[in-house]
Amino acid sequence: MCELLGMSANVPTDIRFSFSGLMERGGSTGPHGDGWGIAFYEGKGCRTFHDPGPSSDSEIARTVRRYPIKSLVVVCHIRRATNGRVCLENTHPFTRELWGRTWAFAHNGQLKGIKRWPLKFYKPIGTTDSEHAFCWILDQLRARYARPPTPGQTVARVVRRLLARIDGLGSFNVLLSDSQYLYAHCSTNLAWLTRRAPFGKASLIDTELTVDFAKETTPHDVVTVIATRPLTHDESWTVMERASLTVFHHGLPVNA
Amino acid sequence: MCELLGMSANVPTDIRFSFSGLMERGGSTGPHGDGWGIAFYEGKGCRTFHDPGPSSDSEIARTVRRYPIKSLVVVCHIRRATNGRVCLENTHPFTRELWGRTWAFAHNGQLKGIKRWPLKFYKPIGTTDSEHAFCWILDQLRARYARPPTPGQTVARVVRRLLARIDGLGSFNVLLSDSQYLYAHCSTNLAWLTRRAPFGKASLIDTELTVDFAKETTPHDVVTVIATRPLTHDESWTVMERASLTVFHHGLPVNA
16 A cells, blocks of 8 residues: 645645655655655646655655745655556656646555556556556546536546546545646545644654744645645544545635 | 757666756856756656756756666756746656657757647647647657557657658757657757767866766666767767757667
């Protein structure tokens, strides 16, 4: 199994605090030592960092931890390989272009038989069940809409149905984004937390680090963090229901 | 205009020496301060680093310079914006998946009217003429071959014709790779150099750095470096002819 971390915010926000907690689980406080990756959206741009080694001992992870990349949407993943060998092409998040936007996808869980689902446009580069599922989702969206439909809710309804279909194959905890919306699908484990004014302090579970968000934010900031398991022990996390999708936009859940 | 750097090798090789020279041109010894990016292929995997700021002052460039990522194919670019504003989505190299492989593309030059060329499958995320040209190339390859044709020479012949068509629109110095082959198309400026046994010393033009490759290599290593302008002053670079394509595989030019 793996662990997921996502962020949706209404102002460009750096995720270094949460990232520091998650990275410890990649080989230090957790067993997820088979690679890690992160996708930062900055406008329509998306930069990714991938490393097939343990995150707790990664030079690139140290750079990301040090360097404040500010983003509205982040998708991050640490891997414990269950399907597909440990190598760069099997390291999440996976990305593809659809409708002139970069879509990013990270998955925790296992899917039986997904590789028999036919693909048309998008082909996996690696050998994971996860990347196959991602290609299938984008294939379905592309087949249905040659151009991006508006408003976003229309896509969200289709995405919900697609994710629910895949969920029937096993466990499918997923973070998916098109650079604006962040889709969080809980199959077994996913929790989220919104930070907004009045901001307080938060302390990581996995390493000794406390941040006073009142000093780091403005009163208008709204930031939601989504993770497989809560990352802090002094904040109130919402544990998602099984087989549920929550869509985030500008830091808040939206109806979809 | 921009500058390009590419590498093709027969053993996983780190490009830190050449990269250090190029990065100086991104705001220090050269005027290309509008972003930089690099794609490293490791097997079928591809990791990219992008930064929309000057490379000579980039924290991520410093990490790449420090951290020996070993690769068979590298595509790197520093940008001086002429078409499309300075932002992450306009930062080369661009990547897309075709036939289950990641293709990476970087361009130096300007193309008049390319944005009127119709696109079907691939859509630009940013606003550069370069990304439009890249999408058009992959569109044409995909339309012609639903599956990857073998051997590689077949693709190379088609790529040659596609690049030549675009070259008619202006200046089109390009590095393009599918993770195995590295296509280097010279419109106005591109030079290359193959290092192989017996290895000697080399000194960068743009910063005081000398490497003795005899200490860094084995007698079987073959490494070709391609750059807009020669990066060293004590090696013999081959300046490419105008309107010519050279295809590299495992460090050597191949007939195509």
